[in-house]
Amino acid sequence: MRYELYYWTGAQGRGEFIRLALEDVAADYIDVARKRGDNAMMPFLRGKQAGALPFAPPFLKAGRMVIAQTATILAYLGPRLGLVPGGLSAEIYAQQLQATIADIVFEVHDTHHPISASLYYEQQRSAARKRSQAFREERIPKYLDYFESVLARGNGRQALSRHSYVDLSLFQLISGLDYAFPNTMRRMQRQIPRLRALAERIAERPNIAAYLASPRRIPFNEDGIFRRYPELDPVR
Amino acid sequence: MRYELYYWTGAQGRGEFIRLALEDVAADYIDVARKRGDNAMMPFLRGKQAGALPFAPPFLKAGRMVIAQTATILAYLGPRLGLVPGGLSAEIYAQQLQATIADIVFEVHDTHHPISASLYYEQQRSAARKRSQAFREERIPKYLDYFESVLARGNGRQALSRHSYVDLSLFQLISGLDYAFPNTMRRMQRQIPRLRALAERIAERPNIAAYLASPRRIPFNEDGIFRRYPELDPVR
Numbered sequence: 158m159r160y161e162l163y164y165w166t167g168a169q170g171r172g173e174f175i176r177l178a179l180e181d182v183a184a185d186y187i188d189v190a191r192k193r194g195d196n197a198m199m200p201f202l203r204g205k206q207a208g209a210l211p212f213a214p215p216f217l218k219a220g221r222m223v224i225a226q227t228a229t230i231l232a233y234l235g236p237r238l239g240l241v242p243g244g245l246s247a248e249i250y251a252q253q254l255q256a257t258i259a260d261i262v263f264e265v266h267d268t269h270h271p272i273s274a275s276l277y278y279e280q281q282r283s284a285a286r287k288r289s290q291a292f293r294e295e296r297i298p299k300y301l302d303y304f305e306s307v308l309a310r311g312n313g314r315q316a317l318s319r320h321s322y323v324d325l326s327l328f329q330l331i332s333g334l335d336y337a338f339p340n341t342m343r344r345m346q347r348q349i350p351r352l353r354a355l356a357e358r359i360a361e362r363p364n365i366a367a368y369l370a371s372p373r374r375i376p377f378n379e380d381g382i383f384r385r386y387p388e389l390d391p392v393r
Numbered sequence: 394m395r396y397e398l399y400y401w402t403g404a405q406g407r408g409e410f411i412r413l414a415l416e417d418v419a420a421d422y423i424d425v426a427r428k429r430g431d432n433a434m435m436p437f438l439r440g441k442q443a444g445a446l447p448f449a450p451p452f453l454k455a456g457r458m459v460i461a462q463t464a465t466i467l468a469y470l471g472p473r474l475g476l477v478p479g480g481l482s483a484e485i486y487a488q489q490l491q492a493t494i495a496d497i498v499f500e501v502h503d504t505h506h507p508i509s510a511s512l513y514y515e516q517q518r519s520a521a522r523k524r525s526q527a528f529r530e531e532r533i534p535k536y537l538d539y540f541e542s543v544l545a546r547g548n549g550r551q552a553l554s555r556h557s558y559v560d561l562s563l564f565q566l567i568s569g570l571d572y573a574f575p576n577t578m579r580r581m582q583r584q585i586p587r588l589r590a591l592a593e594r595i596a597e598r599p600n601i602a603a604y605l606a607s608p609r610r611i612p613f614n615e616d617g618i619f620r621r622y623p624e625l626d627p628v629r
Contacts, residue, residue, distance in 0.1 A: 209486045249460055253461050273524065273531065
């Protein structure tokens with residue numbers, strides 16, 4: 158099946174978690190908006206198609222199904238792309254971990270938009286500074302300690318008993334945090350040896366390495382979820 | 394099977410979405426912390442049990458499985474409690490809708506805690522006022538218009554082709570918004586006829602009505618997700 162991915166052009170955003178899964182297994186897919194423009198998403202968002210209604214991008218068209226929400230798309234794709242171990246218990250655990258990744262991604266977004274997504278960053282800079290401080294000091298350690306424990310309880314190298322979409326998403330999370338909070342992540346380096354090793358192994362997977370070196374990988378930038386605003390991550 | 398639900402005592406919180414599903418079908422379950430205290434959750438959160446590691450409550454013990462994240466717990470329970478229509482496409486749509494409910498619940502929490510969950514409300518009141526204004530004016534209408542459209546595309550009365558855990562969660566969402574943002578919700582009354590009718594029907598389901606009248610239903614309060622702080626919802 159040829160999958161159709163719909164996501165805003167111009168930033169990695171939440172769409173990137175889906176792209177990494179599709180790229181890792183060299184799935185047949187089209188990144189529709191990057192081919193035809195963001196307007197290609199509008200009929201779906203306005204409810205012009207039958208079936209499921211997306212609230213927002215990313216969404217995936219898989220045959221006649223339309224699936225939105227990053228974690229839900231991956232719950233669907235996982236078994237179909239061979240990116241989750243077999244069995245109910247592994248599938249459910251993968252979904253739980255992906256939902257937790259969605260939570261920290263939400264919090265990352267709110268470091269630069271703590272008041273409203275429809276105001277500019279510059280209009281909420283003071284609250285952004287405060288929220289980012291709490292995020293750096295409390296939330297990054299809490300989430301990364303958690304994911305480090307998840308790896309330790311697995312086989313030490315992967316979240317589940319074998320490679321999965323969760324590992325790909327953890328790679329993206331670490332990459333994004335490295336981009337947005339380089340000083341904090343440098344200080345945390347020794348506390349997350351398993352996550353670091355995982356991120357390196359993922360970056361070296363042939364299909365992922367090829368993808369990251371290709372123009373299909375949009376560079377991190379200040380239109381995405383992970384943004385580098387130096388005042389939100391001071392050197393100390 | 395006797396399910397064990399683990400959630401903080403003292404507030405409805407995210408645990409309430411699970412309780413409503415279990416209560417609606419009169420499932421056999423124990424609300425563990427309310428029986429044995431919040432400490433009963435600690436061994437799980439500290440990783441003392443085998444298998445899946447929860448990041449935070451709520452989590453559910455189902456036989457040997459431990460499942461965390463509200464939307465994941467409901468994805469698991471849905472088919473087992475008969476609370477989702479059969480078939481992949483309905484299950485996936487239910488998961489997507491529940492993930493979207495999780496998103497607005499996250500945003501509701503951040504109206505009173507826009508800077509940090511570990512500071513008191515009083516320490517972030519000024520940012521809370523600003524975030525709440527954006528939430529009332531932009532986000533409530535956007536989400537509720539969306540769910541109203543979801544109902545319109547279903548059979549007009551339910552999110553899916555028949556009663557599901559998504560309907561129970563929409564009831565909880567509307568109830569919580571009515572509690573926390575009564576003035577805003579009164580002004581929106583006419584824009585959400587289907588959601589209103591759905592919420593009324595759910596409240597009248599015999600098992601739900603009995604639950605809501607029982608001491609098992611913790612009243613809304615200012616320790617939960619939905620909090621009534623009058624300055625966050627002015628009369629205008």
